[in-house]
Amino acid sequence: xxxxxxxxxxxxxxxxxxxxxxxxxxxxxxxxxxxxxxxxxxxxxxxxxxxxxxxxxxxxxxxxxxxxxxxxxxxxxxxxxxxxxxxxxxxxxxxxxxxxxxxxxxxxxxxxxxxxxxxxxxxxxxxxxxxxxxxxxxxxxxxxxxxxxxxxxxxxxxxxxxxxxxxxxxxxxxxxxxxxxxxxxxxxxxxxxxxxxxxxxxxxxxxxxxxxxxxxxxxxxxxxxxxxxxxxxxxxxxxxxxxxxxxxxxxxxxxxxxxxxxxxxxxxxxxxxxxxxxxxxxxxxxxxxxxxxxxxxxxxxxxxxxxxxxxxxxxxxxxxxxxxxxxxxxxxxxxxxxxxxxxxxxxxxxxxxxxxxxxxxxxxxxxxxxxxxxxxxxxxxxxxxxxxxxx
Numbered sequence: 001x002x003x004x005x006x007x008x009x010x011x012x013x014x015x016x017x018x019x020x021x022x023x024x025x026x027x028x029x030x031x032x033x034x035x036x037x038x039x040x041x042x043x044x045x046x047x048x049x050x051x052x053x054x055x056x057x058x059x060x061x062x063x064x065x066x067x068x069x070x071x072x073x074x075x076x077x078x079x080x081x082x083x084x085x086x087x088x089x090x091x092x093x094x095x096x097x098x099x100x101x102x103x104x105x106x107x108x109x110x111x112x113x114x115x116x117x118x119x120x121x122x123x124x125x126x127x128x129x130x131x132x133x134x135x136x137x138x139x140x141x142x143x144x145x146x147x148x149x150x151x152x153x154x155x156x157x158x159x160x161x162x163x164x165x166x167x168x169x170x171x172x173x174x175x176x177x178x179x180x181x182x183x184x185x186x187x188x189x190x191x192x193x194x195x196x197x198x199x200x201x202x203x204x205x206x207x208x209x210x211x212x213x214x215x216x217x218x219x220x221x222x223x224x225x226x227x228x229x230x231x232x233x234x235x236x237x238x239x240x241x242x243x244x245x246x247x248x249x250x251x252x253x254x255x256x257x258x259x260x261x262x263x264x265x266x267x268x269x270x271x272x273x274x275x276x277x278x279x280x281x282x283x284x285x286x287x288x289x290x291x292x293x294x295x296x297x298x299x300x301x302x303x304x305x306x307x308x309x310x311x312x313x314x315x316x317x318x319x320x321x322x323x324x325x326x327x328x329x330x331x332x333x334x335x336x337x338x339x340x341x342x343x344x345x346x347x348x349x350x351x352x353x354x355x356x357x358x359x360x361x362x363x364x365x366x367x368x369x370x371x372x373x374x375x376x377x378x379x380x381x382x383x384x385x386x387x388x389x390x391x
Contacts, residue, residue, distance in 0.1 A: 084120035089207050091117060092367070093199045095354055116353035116368070123207055124349045127215050134219025136318050137226040140276050140338035141375070146345045150184040153343070153378060185347040185374040186234050190217045191355075193364040214350065214369050226344070226375050227322040235375030238342050239323070239331060243380035246331060246387045253328055253388065255283065257290045257299055263335050263386045264313055271337035271382040276316045278334045280323040287312060326388055333386040341382035347372035 087103035096104070096117075107117045119127070132138055144151075158177035165171060192213040198204055222235070229237040238244060247266045249259030267275055279287070288300045301311045309316035315335075324330040353368040377383065 085123065085207070088117070088120045088123060091354065092206055092210060092352075095356055116351045116370075118348070119350045119352055123211060127211055127218070127350055130212065130215030131219045131222070134216060135223035135226060136320050137223065137278075137338070137342070137375075138344060140278065140318055141226070141342040141344050142339050142378075143344045143346070146185060146347055146374075148185070149347075150182050151343075151345050151374065153181045153183065155179050155181045155378075181376070181378060183343060183345055183374045183376045183378075185345060185372050187370060187372050188218060188221055188234075189368070189370045190214065190221075191366050191368045192217075193359055193362075193366050196363045196365060199365060210352075210367055214367075218350075218369075218371055222371075222373055222375075223320065224322045226342075227320060229375070231376070235344075235373065236377065237375075238334060238338075238377050238383055239385065241377040241380065244334075244377065244383050244385055245380070246385045248389045248391050249386050250390060251388065252390055253326075255286055255290070255326055255332070255386070255388070257292065259386060260287070260290075260299065260313065260333075263333065263384060264315070267336050267384050268381065271340065272315075274337045274339065275335055276318055276338060277312050278318050278320050278323060278338070279332055280321055280325065281319055282325050283323065283332045284317065284319060286326055328388055330388050331385045332388065334383060335386070336383035337379075338383065341377060341379045342375065343378045344373065344375040347374070 084106050087099060087106045090098055090103060091107065099107070107120070118124075128138075155178065156176055157179045160174045160176050161172075162174065163172060192210065194206065194210065198209070199206060225234040225237060227237045227239050229235045230240055245266075247259070247263040250256050250262070251259065264272065264275075284300075288298065290299045291297060292299065299312055300317075301314075309318075311317065323334070324332045326332045348371060351370050355366040355368060359366050
């Protein structure tokens with residue numbers, strides 16, 4: 001039916017002629033035209049929605065393909081981390097005033113009273129990697145994080161004792177006893193001065209430069225404390241802990257092969273299977289010259305596979321510069337399961353405060369850094385040390 005035919009049919013079917021208030025002819029819009037206009041509008045809208053739906057589906061398919069690509073999750077994580085690192089680099093070069101509002105929100109404000117900024121993940125991770133070079137005890141010990149000023153660990157001080165019993169005999173009372181070990185978190189501080197010219201030079205990776213300086217100083221400080229610290233304003237070192245037993249090396253002035261074997265097997269089997277040797281480079285050089293008295297084979301064995309550590313009597317070796325040299329009455333070697341025996345807790349990985357004023361007359365900017373870390377022996381029986389002595 002054509003438009004005109006539809007209109008004629010509509011006109012013939014109307015029993016009455018509508019009048020307006022003033023008695024005039026009906027001036028209402030043509031219903032057929034209104035329906036056709038509405039239909040056209042709905043059709044156009046549906047077409048538009050269909051196009052949007054198609055575009056959305058294509059976009060979702062693209063994002064899904066990206067997400068399923070190997071390494072995509074790490075890329076998304078790195079993208080967010082890069083923005084934070086960029087803002088942190090601007091903070092180092094020019095200070096907080098140079099940051100935009102968005103960049104300021106990207107940085108995580110530290111909870112210390114100095115009002116500094118916590119370094120972003122990339123910066124902090126680089127610090128930790130470099131700390132291993134100067135503080136290798138982190139390689140062997142168990143490292144955790146804490147939000148408190150100290151960590152309290154429950155320690156079993158007595159174990160239950162069982163016994164064989166005959167029929168109708170009463171059982172003897174037995175129970176475990178427990179104590180507590182508190183590991184306080186101590187604060188370490190240092191600062192480094194950076195030339196303003198260096199900060200202005202865009203070709204220099206200033207974040208890496210500051211990272212290197214801080215890593216060296218914090219690593220030196222905590223590495224010494226993890227080994228020989230007395231627990232006063234610093235971690236307690238495993239070599240200073242009076243509960244760590246020792247084995248005499250069998251000679252009053254040098255390391256012997258028999259002394260190393262005695263030390264190794266003085267550690268309980270459970271801990272020995274996961275144990276490592278810790279000594280400095282001078283001691284390691286002396287041990288590399290030792291041979292088995294029967295076969296003539298060196299006790300020290302090189303790593304035959306890339307990434308694998310050197311070994312002595314089958315167990316890995318960690319070189320720590322803060323260990324004693326070989327000498328009469330000294331304790332140059334430690335052996336044991338340090339993952340169970342020694343605990344390290346980080347409270348604040350790194351907090352950095354930029355100070356452009358104190359050294360302004362020298363044209364340098366000072367960066368104040370602080371870390372909070374604690375460490376102590378958790379399980380003395382898992383560790384043992386060698387004494388250069390006959391008994």
